[in-house]
Amino acid sequence: MSNSMVSRLKRKKIDEVIKTGKRMDGRDLTQYREWQIRTGFLEKSEGSAEVKLGKTHVVVGVKSGIGTPFEDSPDEGVMMVNAEYTPVAHPTWEPGPPPESAIELARVVDRGLRAAEVLSMEEFGLVSGEKVQMVFVDLYVLNFDGNLIDACSAGALAAMNTAQLPEFKVNKGEVTTTDKTKKLKLRAHPIAVTVVKIGDEFIVDATADEEEVMDGRITITLDENNNVNAIQKSGPIGFTVDEIKKCINIASEKAAEIRAKVMASA
Amino acid sequence: MSAKLEERSIVVPGDLIYEGKVRAGDNTYRDGGNVYATKVGLVNYSKDRVSVIALEGGYTPLVGDLVVGTVTDIELGQWLVNIDGPGDAILTVNEAIDKPFRTSLDMTQILEVGDLIVAKVVDLDRNRTPVLSILGRDLGRVHEGFVIRITPSKIPRLIGKKGSMINMILKETRCNVTIGQNGRVLINGRSREDEEIVESVIHKIEAEAHTSGLTNRIQEYLKSIKEEKK
Amino acid sequence: MSKTRKRKSNKTWERVDGRKQDELRPIHIESGVIPNADGSAYIEMGRNKIIAGVYGPREMHPKRLSKPNQGVLRVRYHMAPFSVDPRRSPAPSRRDTEISMVMRDALEPAMFLERYPRSAIDVYVEIIQADGGTRCASINAAAVAIADAGIPMKDLVAACAAGKYEGKIIVDLGDYEDKKGESDVPVAYMPKFDQVTLLQMEGIMTRDETEECIKLAVEGCKKVYEIQKEALKKKYGMIQGEAKPEPEAEAEAEPEEAPAEETQEPEERLDVDEPEEDEKQ
Numbered sequence: 001m002s003n004s005m006v007s008r009l010k011r012k013k014i015d016e017v018i019k020t021g022k023r024m025d026g027r028d029l030t031q032y033r034e035w036q037i038r039t040g041f042l043e044k045s046e047g048s049a050e051v052k053l054g055k056t057h058v059v060v061g062v063k064s065g066i067g068t069p070f071e072d073s074p075d076e077g078v079m080m081v082n083a084e085y086t087p088v089a090h091p092t093w094e095p096g097p098p099p100e101s102a103i104e105l106a107r108v109v110d111r112g113l114r115a116a117e118v119l120s121m122e123e124f125g126l127v128s129g130e131k132v133q134m135v136f137v138d139l140y141v142l143n144f145d146g147n148l149i150d151a152c153s154a155g156a157l158a159a160m161n162t163a164q165l166p167e168f169k170v171n172k173g174e175v176t177t178t179d180k181t182k183k184l185k186l187r188a189h190p191i192a193v194t195v196v197k198i199g200d201e202f203i204v205d206a207t208a209d210e211e212e213v214m215d216g217r218i219t220i221t222l223d224e225n226n227n228v229n230a231i232q233k234s235g236p237i238g239f240t241v242d243e244i245k246k247c248i249n250i251a252s253e254k255a256a257e258i259r260a261k262v263m264a265s266a
Numbered sequence: 267m268s269a270k271l272e273e274r275s276i277v278v279p280g281d282l283i284y285e286g287k288v289r290a291g292d293n294t295y296r297d298g299g300n301v302y303a304t305k306v307g308l309v310n311y312s313k314d315r316v317s318v319i320a321l322e323g324g325y326t327p328l329v330g331d332l333v334v335g336t337v338t339d340i341e342l343g344q345w346l347v348n349i350d351g352p353g354d355a356i357l358t359v360n361e362a363i364d365k366p367f368r369t370s371l372d373m374t375q376i377l378e379v380g381d382l383i384v385a386k387v388v389d390l391d392r393n394r395t396p397v398l399s400i401l402g403r404d405l406g407r408v409h410e411g412f413v414i415r416i417t418p419s420k421i422p423r424l425i426g427k428k429g430s431m432i433n434m435i436l437k438e439t440r441c442n443v444t445i446g447q448n449g450r451v452l453i454n455g456r457s458r459e460d461e462e463i464v465e466s467v468i469h470k471i472e473a474e475a476h477t478s479g480l481t482n483r484i485q486e487y488l489k490s491i492k493e494e495k496k
Numbered sequence: 497m498s499k500t501r502k503r504k505s506n507k508t509w510e511r512v513d514g515r516k517q518d519e520l521r522p523i524h525i526e527s528g529v530i531p532n533a534d535g536s537a538y539i540e541m542g543r544n545k546i547i548a549g550v551y552g553p554r555e556m557h558p559k560r561l562s563k564p565n566q567g568v569l570r571v572r573y574h575m576a577p578f579s580v581d582p583r584r585s586p587a588p589s590r591r592d593t594e595i596s597m598v599m600r601d602a603l604e605p606a607m608f609l610e611r612y613p614r615s616a617i618d619v620y621v622e623i624i625q626a627d628g629g630t631r632c633a634s635i636n637a638a639a640v641a642i643a644d645a646g647i648p649m650k651d652l653v654a655a656c657a658a659g660k661y662e663g664k665i666i667v668d669l670g671d672y673e674d675k676k677g678e679s680d681v682p683v684a685y686m687p688k689f690d691q692v693t694l695l696q697m698e699g700i701m702t703r704d705e706t707e708e709c710i711k712l713a714v715e716g717c718k719k720v721y722e723i724q725k726e727a728l729k730k731k732y733g734m735i736q737g738e739a740k741p742e743p744e745a746e747a748e749a750e751p752e753e754a755p756a757e758e759t760q761e762p763e764e765r766l767d768v769d770e771p772e773e774d775e776k777q
Contacts, residue, residue: 007336007380013412017458024412026462042625043543045578055531059624061578084586087572088549088620090532095572095620097587138577138586142547142622143530278728279606279643280651280688293648295608302688304608304648306728321732323646324534324553352553352567352615393614419646476732 011213018201024209025054030250032205035258037154037265039162047163047184049265051155054207055145057089060137060155062163062184066126066175067134077124077132081110083139083152090144090208106139108232109153109192112221113137116190116229118160123185126168126175133168135160135184146207149219149232150258153192158262160184190229191259193251194219197239202247204254218244220251224259269311276476277303277318284316291317307419308476321476323419325448327351327396331387334413334446335398337377343367345377347385349448350418353395357385361399382408384444384452404444411442411454414465416472418449423475424468431471431481438488439464463491509664512672520656520668520716525636525727527644535645537727539637542670543627548637550645552617559614567612571600573634575623595631602635602684602694603642606649617647628671629657635684635694640724652724653693655684656716658709660701665708667716681706683713687721 017024027033033054042048047062067078083106087095098106113119124133137160139152163184169176196206196217206214216235223229228248233239239247270282277283283294284301293305294317303309307318327333327349335355339346344358359367362376377383384405389397400406416424425432425445436443441455441464451468455461467484474480515521521542530536533549540546556562573595577583603619619642621634632655639653659669661677674680679699685692692714697706 007382008378009382009408009410010380010412012410020458022458042545042578044581044625044627048578057530059576061576061583063578063581063583065582082577082586084576086574086620086622087618088530088533088536088547088622091551091554095574095588136577136583138583140576140578140622140624143532145531276729276732278652278725279649280686281725282688295648295650297650297688302650304650305646306643320646322535322644348555352612353555417646 006213010209014210014213015199018198018203023203023207025207027205029201029203030254032254032258033207035154035261037158037261039158039265046165046181047159049155049159049162051151051158053147053151053154053205055143056147056151057141057143058148058151058155059140059142060152060159061140062156062159063136063138064165065134065136066131066168068130069125069132073121074129075125075132076121077119077135079110079114079119079121079135079137081106081113081137081139081156083109083141083148085141085144088143089141093144102141104232104234105148105152108149108219108221108230109137109139109156111230111232112153112190112192113156113160116188116221116223116227118157118186118188118190120185120187126170127173130173131175133165135165144208146209146211147194147205149192149194150205153190153221154258154262157186157189157191157259158265161186161189161263162266188223188229189259189263190221190223191255191262192219192221192230193254193258195247195250197235197237197243202243202250204250218247220248220255222252222255226252226255269316271309273311274308276307276321277309278306279304281309283309283318284311289315291315293318293320293323320419322417325349325351325418327355327387327390328447329387329390331447332445333385333387333396333398333448334408334444334450334452335383335385335448337379337381337383340373340377340379342369345373347383347398349385349396349398349446350415350450351396351448355385355387355396355398356391357383357398357400361388361397361401364401377407382413382452384408384446408452411452412461413450413452414468416449416451416468418447420472420475421445421447421449423480424451424471426481431484434481434485435464435467435488438492439467459495463488466491509662511661511666513670515666515668517664517666518712518715520719521670523636523720523723525640525723526730527640527727528731533641533645535641535643535647537637537640537644539633539640541629541633541636542668543625544623544630544633545625546630546633546637547622547624548634548641549620549622550618550638550641550647551620552645553612553615553647554618556614556616562614562616565613566609567607567615567617569600569604569607569609569617569619571596571603571619571621571638573599573621573623573631575626575630579623579626595634598694598696599631599635599638602655603638603653605691605693606639606651606653606686607642608648608650611648617642626671628669628674629682631655631694632657632668632682632684636720636724640727643728651686651688652721653684653686654717654721654724655682655694656713656720657682658713658716660699660705660709665705665712667712679705679709681709681713683710683717685714685717685721687718 036052164181221230335349385398444452635655684694
């Protein structure tokens, strides 16, 4: 976010260039970098996806497990989304527990999936009130160059879309594994699009430099029916209602493009 | 006593490059009676020494270097500057302004954290911390332009013999380019187009620094880009 | 058409994946895979998939942990939650801490830390998928990443494990062999100095068997070493020895105070003339 610690020079240059309708790397304001998505490459993980968006590089793993359900939903499985900022990814990232931006990343991706009702959690019940199947989605950042939310949201969808979860057998309250696996069925395909505000301009797919100088951003997650599933406004500035509408429109257009790439990676 | 490899072959750390008495030059070390490479690079046998021209490598500050750095902290009477070296560099107020330092001085009026500067390395103190100065022509806070980063070991290639490479680029693109020995290059052009051309040329040089005939190829490249734009 | 051969006693012993006793799993190494890192490498050793990234030498924070006479090598071994079955917590475990430590001790002998007082060299290893022998694979990736960062090294460090499984001494144990076998001996080695820099052992073996394991592991390390070298050269599309020698103009302006052997002087920097060698594709 733009603050006094940020290079005045960088902000000045990016401002200048964006006003001409282009970015420092030559892209249009609403243009994404090149997406590279591949799935199912981790043999030991139930689901996996690798996303490269420009130089941003993330790996998403989907794992299954057995756990206890929440008290108020004894027959529903549990989905958990976690994000790790690995110190490999950026010179300023240090080893340690996830910083607040990593937690926000995980929660925003989670919110999009959950609100869109991607999974029918009732299908994951095993022993009522005692045991249910868990679905873990781990977002692992390997190289940071901005726009982690969109990259991870697409990665999570790609990984879940190609995941094969183990099937369990329940006999008299005992859960046993079978040899069978079942494709994870997705009821929706939510995609997050983050719109970044720099001065009076709005861009998508910000690089690390652009995020460094930005004033704020809004992430909108939409499903394939163009329903809005989640919104997250971030950054110490305000948006007018018109600006918010503009962002939602941009997101709606871009979500469809991204979704096509994700589904094609299966 | 012998050279063990062909001139300009690529070597990796630990490769034996010379058996016998010879001066061990850059990026080599002597062990027992032999000389070995310490970095990935091209082996170079000259009259009196063997060395390795490193293809990868960080920046090691030398007195006299021109560097492009970022102010990272303000202490009493000095700024800390990141120049991508093994440690941060120091810029004292005395080396930044001609007036004597008074504690009432508001240092942020001169340089803030995050500011970019072009500086000269004037000393390496007893801890080998680089000491900078921005007194002097073409030194000081940067007001315009942007910085790209390339591997420091490839900077000589970007400059070229007696500046041949960089001068050719400047002539064809009318940009101001300040090359920091620390791998940071400051670009400021009259048009975005020119700046983009310079950027792509620099990245091409970085990628092909180890190959021959590069100057000619870059010349061709520049010509072809200009043709395209017409 | 099936071939059957009469066997005297037992059928031919095979490893679970059909490898010979001295056969390593397929290894693939690529350098320069993390753009932000100063150096990086990706390794696949069997089904192990591991990324190593290096930053440094750089200013060490916190300063009070820095050393006045040499650089500090910091190694962090960490596993992704989805790297193993069942999923593990992303929080570092005691095993992670110990492995980080022995990895550091394995790599440090190859480095010139005395050249970087008060600086840090950070090596971060992330296990994306684990399948037995991750600490060895991690060292292999880390050594390549350090060289990729242009940090001077005396030699590369190669690692490989050997062990005993069903009574047989084998090299490069897979996950299954590691878990079910009688012993595991990971080794890291600098071929140029013929020095072992990592050695651990766990299990029950006679002293002779132990010695045999170490020797077999060292042979495995030598094989890995060749693969590491190729990975570093691959980026430049060149293979050692193929460049043609040509008469060439001397490099410009060599300063008088040239560094002596094993000096700690900062390196000269020359205005490099065009290398005359042929471009390799």
